[in-house]
Structure formats: structure tokens, C-alpha cells
Amino acid sequence: MAARWRLGEASSLADIGCGLCHWSRLLYPYLRAPARFVGVDREPRWVAEAPGPFRRAFPQVSPDLLAFVQGDATAIPLPDNSFDAVTCQTVLMHLARPLDALREMFRILRPGGLMVCVEPNNLWNHLAFNSLTAGQTTEAIVRQFEFWLRYHRGKIAAGQGDHSIGDLLPGYFAQTGLTEIAVHLADRAASLFPPYDSPAQQALLQQELQWMESAAGPWDREEVCQHVLRAGGTAIFFETVFAELLEKFQREQQAIAAGTFSTAGGTINYLVSGRKPLPVADHS
Numbered sequence: 001m002a003a004r005w006r007l008g009e010a011s012s013l014a015d016i017g018c019g020l021c022h023w024s025r026l027l028y029p030y031l032r033a034p035a036r037f038v039g040v041d042r043e044p045r046w047v048a049e050a051p052g053p054f055r056r057a058f059p060q061v062s063p064d065l066l067a068f069v070q071g072d073a074t075a076i077p078l079p080d081n082s083f084d085a086v087t088c089q090t091v092l093m094h095l096a097r098p099l100d101a102l103r104e105m106f107r108i109l110r111p112g113g114l115m116v117c118v119e120p121n122n123l124w125n126h127l128a129f130n131s132l133t134a135g136q137t138t139e140a141i142v143r144q145f146e147f148w149l150r151y152h153r154g155k156i157a158a159g160q161g162d163h164s165i166g167d168l169l170p171g172y173f174a175q176t177g178l179t180e181i182a183v184h185l186a187d188r189a190a191s192l193f194p195p196y197d198s199p200a201q202q203a204l205l206q207q208e209l210q211w212m213e214s215a216a217g218p219w220d221r222e223e224v225c226q227h228v229l230r231a232g233g234t235a236i237f238f239e240t241v242f243a244e245l246l247e248k249f250q251r252e253q254q255a256i257a258a259g260t261f262s263t264a265g266g267t268i269n270y271l272v273s274g275r276k277p278l279p280v281a282d283h284s
């Protein structure tokens with residue numbers, strides 16, 4: 001991807017919603033050294049914690065080249081036209097007004113500079129088949145997808161972001177004024193197959209169990225119910241399908257324990273890139 005994006009031509013990068021900079025630590029070595037880096041995040045915690053891993057990953061880089069600042073993606077505290085590359089990863093999906101953030105990212109990008117955003121379609125994960133799906137009725141599969149679609153739309157209506165924004169990103173890039181727009185897919189899937197012993201598979205299984213045990217994420221009954229109802233689901237629909245999903249989860253856990261569960265895992269993450277156009281020369 002670095003070659004496709006011609007990252008080696010860039011010697012400055014801003015990562016918006018940088019978190020712990022997992023994403024920008026991957027990109028940084030492909031920039032033209034010595035490269036300037038700024039990580040921006042709304043949460044003071046990440047602004048405080050991100051520099052440690054970044055500096056440890058690149059001990060040879062002068063600390064003067066690295067900065068971490070607190071700021072909102074919709075009002076980025078950085079000057080116009082000041083970066084060769086601007087990026088974000090799984091950030092726009094959390095915003096009520098993602099286009100406002102893209103316009104801000106465009107503003108700080110220099111003309112000719114590269115914008116890269118990585119965002120998912122998380123709804124697709126609920127359509128990925130697994131080794132138990134063949135035993136489900138068509139009606140149950142459709143009902144359960146309807147449940148997640150309503151949850152998803154309820155969340156958007158509540159201003160909590162579009163977790164499938166990846167599908168819309170190329171259009172948003174065009175609206176923002178970016179050119180040379182290109183779309184690629186990440187090559188990593190959330191697969192599960194016996195004996196489930198890779199670190200990635202173990203992390204996935206632990207995440208699922210942790211959500212269930214702490215009634216969080218998809219098992220936060222109250223939150224999920226609010227979103228399903230907000231998007232037109234009825235209380236009886238919610239109760240029926242939530243119970244079905246709990247049962248499905250238990251069947252999957254039993255199959256995992258028996259070593260019979262498998263899925264390629266769905267998982268769609270889009271890598272969308274574009275360039276800020278150069279000003280048109282005025283020959284008058």
C-alpha cells in the first residue's frame with residue numbers, strides 16, 4: 001500500500017484520532033526521512049500515552065519531529081496546507097458529522113498531498129456465514145440481520161456514528177474535493193477455526209467473552225434496545241430476536257469448546273485514498 005500511495009514522497013504526516021498510533025506507527029517508516037509527525041486526538045489520555053510507544057518504535061528519530069496534540073477532528077488545531085499526508089483510521093465511523101472532519105483534514109493537507117482513511121463496514125460482519133449458519137432458517141437469518149440493521153440505523157440517528165461508513169467514503173472524498181480517489185480492501189479477516197490458537201483468534205474469542213460477561217457492546221441490552229426501537233423496531237421484535245441471539249451465542253460457544261466452529265469472519269475495512277488538487281495555473 002505504501003508503494004501504491006507513493007508514501008515515500010511524503011515527509012510529514014498528521015494522524016487524526018490517533019489513539020495509541022497503531023496505524024501511524026505502521027505508516028511512518030515508509031515516509032521520506034526525516035519525517036515530521038503529528039498525532040491529534042480528542043482524548044487527553046491518548047495524547048499523553050501515544051508518545052511513549054511511538055518514540056520507542058523509532059528511537060533514532062529526533063523528538064523535535066514528533067508532536068501529539070489534543071484536538072477535535074472537526075476543528076483540528078493545525079495550520080492550513082501544512083502536511084504532505086493526512087490520515088485517520090476507524091475514527092470517522094464514530095462521528096456524527098464525518099464530512100466536517102474530512103473537510104478539516106483536507107484543509108491541513110497541502111495541495112498535491114495524500115489523504116488516506118481506513119473505515120469499516122461492520123454491518124457485513126452479521127452476514128458472514130459460519131459452520132452453524134446452515135442449521136438456521138432463512139427467516140431467522142433475515143430477522144437477525146434486520147435486528148442489527150435497525151441497531152445500526154438507530155445509532156446513526158442518535159448521532160453516534162455510522163459503523164459502516166466505509167461504504168460511503170469514496171463519495172465523501174469526492175464531495176470534499178479530493179481527486180485521484182482509489183479504494184482498496186484490507187487483507188485481514190477475523191477468521192476463527194480450530195484449534196483457535198493464533199494470538200489474533202485468541203484476542204477475538206476473549207473480546208466476545210468479555211462483552212458477554214460485562215454486558216457490553218452487542219450485549220448491552222438497554223443500549224441495543226434503544227437503538228433498535230429508535231430505528232423502527234418494536235419491543236416484541238427486540239425481545240424475540242435478542243433472546244435468539246443469546247441462544248445463538250451459546251451454541252457458538254459450545255461449538256468452539258467442541259472444536260467444530262469455523263468462519264472466514266467477514267470483516268470489511270476499506271482503505272480509501274485521494275489527493276488534494278494542485279491549484280490551476282493562471283496564465284492570464
Ligand SMILES: C[S@@+](CC[C@H](N)C(=O)[O-])C[C@H]1O[C@@H](n2cnc3c(N)ncnc32)[C@H](O)[C@@H]1O
Nearest residue numbers: 017018019020021022023041042043072073089
Ligand atoms: C478506534 S480509535 C482509533 C485508533 C487509532 N487509529 C490507532 O491507530 O490506534 C478512535 C480514536 O478516535 C478518537 N476520536 C473519537 N472522536 C474524535 C474526535 N471527534 N476528534 C478527535 N479524535 C476523536 C478516539 O479518542 C480514539 O482514540
